[in-house]
Every structure is written in structure tokens, then in C-alpha cells.
Amino acid sequence: MTGTIAVRAGARARQTYYWRVRNARTRHSPPSAGQAWHIQPGHPGGAYCDLGHELDPPSHHAPTLLSRSRPTGRRGDERQFRGGCLACEWEGPVHSGDEFGKGGNEAVEDAHDHCFPGWRTLPPITTVEDRWAVPRNRSRWAQLIARYPAGWIDQGAPVVAWRRYRREAHAPPHAGRPRYELHVTRPPNDRGRRPTDQGALF
Ligand SMILES: [Zn+2]
Structure with a gap:
């Protein structure tokens, strides 16, 4: 063509x-x-x-x-x-x-x-383990999505997670997780933060 x-x-x-x-x-x-x-x-x-x-x-x-x-x-x-x-x-x-x-x-x-303007300010998941664990823990999931704008979760708003390496590809939605998992750069002022401090975010 x-x-x-x-x-x-x-x-x-x-x-x-x-x-x-x-x-x-x-x-x-x-x-x-x-x-x-x-x-x-x-x-x-x-x-x-x-x-x-x-x-x-x-x-x-x-x-x-x-x-x-x-x-x-x-x-x-x-x-x-x-x-x-x-x-x-x-x-x-x-x-x-x-x-x-x-x-x-x-x-x-x-x-x-285009779909979720402001998504970059959503609360991030900060460890690889929590990418799996948070969506499966009712109270932690509820705490996470309580910080999303109203209606976004039902419309497939993304989960935002700190990336493991440069250019880690964003993961598309599937039947078990009907939203993108977007892998973003850890903010510079969080580089010294240990994973055990994760609870402070919630
Ligand atoms: Zn559109």
C-alpha cells in the first residue's frame, strides 16, 4: 500500500x-x-x-x-x-x-x-510486589482508589506504578485487570525512600 x-x-x-x-x-x-x-x-x-x-x-x-x-x-x-x-x-x-x-x-x-486528564498525579504503586498484592487486598485497594476522581475506576482509569527499568512497557488491560498499568519514573525526591515506607502513602 x-x-x-x-x-x-x-x-x-x-x-x-x-x-x-x-x-x-x-x-x-x-x-x-x-x-x-x-x-x-x-x-x-x-x-x-x-x-x-x-x-x-x-x-x-x-x-x-x-x-x-x-x-x-x-x-x-x-x-x-x-x-x-x-x-x-x-x-x-x-x-x-x-x-x-x-x-x-x-x-x-x-x-x-485524552481519557483521564491528570492521571499523572494518581497515587503510585511503588513496589513490584504491590502491583500484584494491592489489587487483591480489599482494604488496600479501597485506600488506593479512594484517591481517584469519582467515576474513574469504573471507566478503566489506569493503575500507576513506579517502573523497574527504563522504558518498561506499559501493560495493556485484560479481563482480569480492566485498566492499563502505566509504568512511570520514580520522582527524584523519592529515590531514597525504602519500600517499607510504602504504608505512609496510604
Ligand atoms: Zn475519546
Whole structure:
């Protein structure tokens, strides 16, 4: 597929068009479908996602991740990412990236800026163990989400966790955790804080 094709914007329309190319319903060759914007596999609304595939758009803004490949000649294909929304036609700026979090993380964050403005100030989970433990402990979970704006949890607001390493990829939602887990940089003034101080946050 070459040249500019008039395709409706928005994650749902992009994904539909992508499958039309893949299923040979357009004049473009099916193997070129990856060059059309589509929902990154495993992200909401995309292939391999077990979050659910409702035909009706959600009643609130819902983040997802779009990607496409761009042929670059000898260097192989370049991956590009941008944030998308399952409820409206919003699309974020394009980020060049790779399979290891580069580009994709920025795009997922753009989508959260669209859907949950201010998410960066949500209370973080500070240890890797607590990423698993807090959602399974009723009182700790209640303490965490009490600091979220009203209605956000039901709309799939993210869990924010301090990242383990640079460019740790954000984890997409799934049936067991219907929200992104966003991995953010630990603030500089928290670097000396020991994990045992975690209780002070709650
Ligand atoms: Zn939206």
C-alpha cells in the first residue's frame, strides 16, 4: 500500500479498515495491511485482547494504542505508534518506536491524557510486589482508589506504578485487570525512600 488513502480517523474505524485490507476487500494487497493504522495486538479493541469486543463504543473515552509499519528501505520497517480512543475519533501525535516500549509508551500516555486528564498525579504503586498484592487486598485497594476522581475506576482509569527499568512497557488491560498499568519514573525526591515506607502513602 503506497500513497495517502482517505481512511476515517479513530481507532475503531482504523481497525475496521485494517481488517478490510487484510481480508482483501480493498484494492490494496492483504500483506500490506500492517502499513495501515490499526490497534496494536493485545491492546483494547485489537487482536489477541481478552478485554471484550463490544460492537457499541463505550459511553466514556477509552484509551488504546494504534500502530503501523513504514518501509524504510535497507533498514527494514519502522514502527510508528499513536494513541487512540475507542469512544471517539481522537488520535494522538505519531511517535517512532520499536517493540520494546519506545514510542508505544509515549502514545499510550497521550491516550490517557485524552481519557483521564491528570492521571499523572494518581497515587503510585511503588513496589513490584504491590502491583500484584494491592489489587487483591480489599482494604488496600479501597485506600488506593479512594484517591481517584469519582467515576474513574469504573471507566478503566489506569493503575500507576513506579517502573523497574527504563522504558518498561506499559501493560495493556485484560479481563482480569480492566485498566492499563502505566509504568512511570520514580520522582527524584523519592529515590531514597525504602519500600517499607510504602504504608505512609496510604
Ligand atoms: Zn475519546
